[in-house]
Amino acid sequence: MKDYGRYGSKVDQAAHRIFDFGMSGDPCLKETGKLCEKCNDLLTAFYHEERLYSVHCFRCGTVHLVEAENPDDAAAKVGW
Ligand SMILES: [Zn+2]
Numbered sequence: 001m002k003d004y005g006r007y008g009s010k011v012d013q014a015a016h017r018i019f020d021f022g023m024s025g026d027p028c029l030k031e032t033g034k035l036c037e038k039c040n041d042l043l044t045a046f047y048h049e050e051r052l053y054s055v056h057c058f059r060c061g062t063v064h065l066v067e068a069e070n071p072d073d074a075a076a077k078v079g080w
Contacts, residue, residue: 021046022056022063029056034075036060043079045071055079 022029022044029044032055036043041059048054048065053074055064068074 018054018065019063022054023058023061025058030071032071032075032079034072034079036062036079038062043075045074047071 026046029046032043032045034043035041036057036059039057039060041057044056044058046054046056051067051069053066053068053071055066055075055078056062057079064078066074066077068077
């Protein structure tokens with residue numbers, strides 16, 4: 001378990017938490033049917049309430065935060 005407290009601000013800590021969650025392979029991350037623009041791997045998404053989604057690519061280690069109506073729309077904003 002990382003010690004997020006060593007990072008500076010609360011927003012820094014939040015960014016690290018979201019990134020690490022995205023890379024965790026947590027079963028709550030839903031496959032979207034959309035592919036990463038960079039590496040063509042399948043994107044996963046997680047709903048954070050109030051239309052906010054995080055979209056994740058495990059292969060290239062990217063996490064995007066987007067507003068959308070559903071996971072596929074969220075993934076379509078950053079993939080294809
Ligand atoms: Zn990728």
